Amino acid sequence: MDLREHVRGIPDFPKPGILFYDISTLLRHGPAWRTAMARLAALIAPYRPDLLAGIESRGFLVAAPLALELGLGFVMLRKPRKLPGLTLGLxxxxxxxxxxxxxxxxxxxxxxxxxxxxxxxxxxxxxAAGIALLRQAGAEVPAAAALIELTFLGGRQRLDVPFESLLAYES
Structure with a gap:
C-alpha cells in the first residue's frame, strides 16, 4: 500500500509559502492507518523500547496506538502547565x-x-528538545521516529540518535 496516497498536501497553511502535510486523511482510512502503524512498529521494535513517548499533540496520535501495538506504555510530552503533579521541563x-x-x-x-x-x-x-528532556528524566533514548520526514529541512542532523520515518518528502 502506498501511504503517500493517504497524506494530503495543503498549500499555504498555516501561512503563505508553506505546504502542510495533513495526516488526517491517513488517520481516517482504517486499512492505511493500520498499515502505517504496522510498518512503524517494524522499524522501531529492533531498538527494544520499554516505553514510547509522544510529542503534543499529533505525536500522541502516533505514539499511543503504536505503544498499544507493541504492548508498551506511553508517555506524554506536553506544553507547559498541561500535566498534573510534579513535572520536568525544558x-x-x-x-x-x-x-x-x-x-x-x-x-x-x-x-x-x-x-x-x-x-x-x-x-x-x-x-531534539524531547530527547534532551527524556534524558534529563534518566531515560536512555535509543532512537526517534515519525510518520513523515521533511528531508529538505535537515531535522535529522539535529538529532544525536538514529531516526526512522515511513515517508520522506524532498520539498
Missing amino acids: NYALEYGTDRIEMQADAVQPGQRVILLDDLLATGGTM
Whole structure:
C-alpha cells in the first residue's frame, strides 16, 4: 500500500509559502492507518523500547496506538502547565523565539529505553528538545521516529540518535 496516497498536501497553511502535510486523511482510512502503524512498529521494535513517548499533540496520535501495538506504555510530552503533579521541563529555541515542553517527573524510570515519536520531523528542534528532556528524566533514548520526514529541512542532523520515518518528502 502506498501511504503517500493517504497524506494530503495543503498549500499555504498555516501561512503563505508553506505546504502542510495533513495526516488526517491517513488517520481516517482504517486499512492505511493500520498499515502505517504496522510498518512503524517494524522499524522501531529492533531498538527494544520499554516505553514510547509522544510529542503534543499529533505525536500522541502516533505514539499511543503504536505503544498499544507493541504492548508498551506511553508517555506524554506536553506544553507547559498541561500535566498534573510534579513535572520536568525544558525550554528550547525556535526559529523565532522559544518554547517549552514538560513531562511528569515520574513518567520514566532511570535506564528505561524510550523512543520518542511525532507525526512529522521538520527542523528537528522539538524532537531534539524531547530527547534532551527524556534524558534529563534518566531515560536512555535509543532512537526517534515519525510518520513523515521533511528531508529538505535537515531535522535529522539535529538529532544525536538514529531516526526512522515511513515517508520522506524532498520539498
